[in-house]
Amino acid sequence: MSEAFANARFGSLTDPPTSFLLTGVRVIDPSNGHDAVADLAVIDGRIVDGGAGGDLPRDVQRIDGRGFVAGPGLCDLHAHLRQPGRAAGETVASGARAAAHGGYTTVCAMPNTDPPLDEAARVAHVSGLARDAAVRVRVIGAASRGRAGQELVDAAEMSAEGAVGFSDDGASLPTAGLVRAALLALAPLGVPLVEHAEDPSLADGALMRSGPIATRLGLAGWPPSAELTIVERDIALAEETGGRLHLTHLSTATALQAVRRAKDRGVRVTCDVTPHHVALTDAWVGGDRAFSWQEPDPAGLGADPFGTPLDPQLAYDGSCLVNPPLTTRPDALALLDGVADGTVDAIATDHAPHPPEHKAVEFAAAAPGMIGLETALSLGLAAVQAGCLTLAQLLGALSHRAAALIGEERGMAIGATADLVVFDMSAQWTVSRETLVSRSTNTPLLGMSLPGVVRLTVANGRATYDGGLLGGEGTAPH
């Protein structure tokens, strides 16, 4: 166990329910606009009245919560937990611990495993692996058999085993006909088709977003039309069929605008964006390390993409290869605006762990994706501190609005099962191999200091991550 976790304990959903009284904590419930300093009492896993009128057991553990924020447990709609078949990068158990460490109480596992999650038994297998995990693990099933884009899966059977959405993530469904069939087949099940929007005829071979940085670096560019053409196609089909469409990891302003217009005319379409697409930019591929909301350094690659010498330590780092690619600064800011105005329904991580041998290679040979479960809240809080989002907007997109898309509820009301996160907004932590719990550490944020330290995660009434707040016994993180 690393030094960073000397006082940390991980629990599981099968532990006994927890009890504590957290005094003077700022309690935020973005589902109803509640935001006030209060005493938060949890007794046997339920939120009870912690105020003067409350009748708490005399021996309940009292903790000074001043300076902390308590909000609903986070819900990730898009995480790659790599089991079965790719456990070198992550397992359900390690990914779930990483999620609890990041403040999550629910994680949706994506189906591009080996074999893919394209049958009911495989959905059940992953659910079984997650039985005593540190978060609820819900399964997004593959939309087509073998993710081959030919025949639809048996969605009703998979849904009965708990699949909460269907996606060939990593690729779009290849034809409009298959999208139409999928939307019709899923409609009676009440679950969405989750589309990764990317036209391979425009995107194949591309290594980063098109633009001045790509021109400078000599990397083939991914044009925004690669996303927009699929988004427009899928919206037309959702509108025609009345089916439920969820567009995941949108990365361009034009695609987001198409979603905004579709929502305005009543199409059943929702979308998510990732923390890295709102916070990072394409200049990171060249070695820049400024967040999208920061004014670019005049001597940096963001402001001077052609003249600035590349940083040999950071340029072409495989950790910045992600699909869809890191976006331009104007697009990143447009996505942030979409979170603020509600066009974006959820922030989802696209947590994509990879072992080092798949990342410490030539940029073109790197496996796409970066981890995100442990840094999502912190990147969001950095955006809040920069004035781009309110705390309620951020927590809404990370928790109850995301949860609603898979039929889960979140709330901080008295009487509810405790499902929450407590974090210290003013504290900073350094992202490092020692401070990350995920089995993989592929993120360009390594070495950076970020705001927001999770102190406690409670899922389904159980303390699943305790960063030293409650103390007591538990299991070590590794």
Added chain:
Amino acid sequence: MTGGAAPQPVADPLHPLGPWPHRHLFDVDHLSREQLEVCLDLAVEMRERRGGDQPPGPSPGALAGQTVGLAFYEGSTRTRVSFELAAREMGATTVDLAVAGSSVGKGESLADTLRTLERTGVTTVVLRHSAAGAPYLAARMTGLRIVNGGDGAHAHPTQALLDALTLREALGGLAGKRVAIVGDVAHSRVARSNIHALTRLGASVRVGGPPAWVRGFELWPGVSVSGTLAEALRDADAVMTLRVQLERAAAGGVASLREYSSIWGLTEERMELAAPGAPLLHPGPTNEGVELTAELASSERSLIGRQVRNGVPVRMAVFSLLAP
């Protein structure tokens, strides 16, 4: 000569700007105008000493006792040979990592291959690789000195240096000169490194080619994009045309080689659109009949032979500057 004067510190002819501040040569983008000039001046000196009867270069055997590895993951004749000759003239022994006969074909990673070279005593590696950015990875993963021999569509710094030297001598300097670069600029590491070097040395660059091959370059300071060959060549003090990668033409960008040649191919007649007597450069190898005619390649305008001859002294200068 008067006696008694205190001896003045002798300026190091190799390092008139002080010690060379760079351990690697990734691209020319991190070289100042003065550093570029030093490098070109040194190349001239190397060339003169090579050609004359004088003892070897100003820093005899700057690489004596060193082993230079030639790691060419892409095919090359002139670049590899000229690096090899340059390294030997500087006193080094060379190791040629023949990709076909090495562990590379067995899936060994770039980092592992280079670490193996390092353990066997190689101190400097010339790397050519199809992946843009590979030289940075090589430097991060090993303690080797890295000289970029061309990485993907990103950079080919020694080609840019030898082109700059060739142009500087043909035009009598580069400040205020207009250089046209014609062809598949988008996929060309030669074009990118040349744009960095030429603009830093005071020239302006006009790029011309089919729209898909010049797109985005209008945003590069000091560069303009021309939609026609006539516009690209107008008043150009020098013209550089690029090798058309036959497989790229097939994959799009142009309808056919014949169409490319009919619109963008350079001929002696079309060169009249440029400034009188404007020289022609080509990084080689040429596709005669595609991007230029055989007559033009061997005409008086052509500096192609001089470019090749400048290859060895430029690379000697680079080795000399980077030598520990």
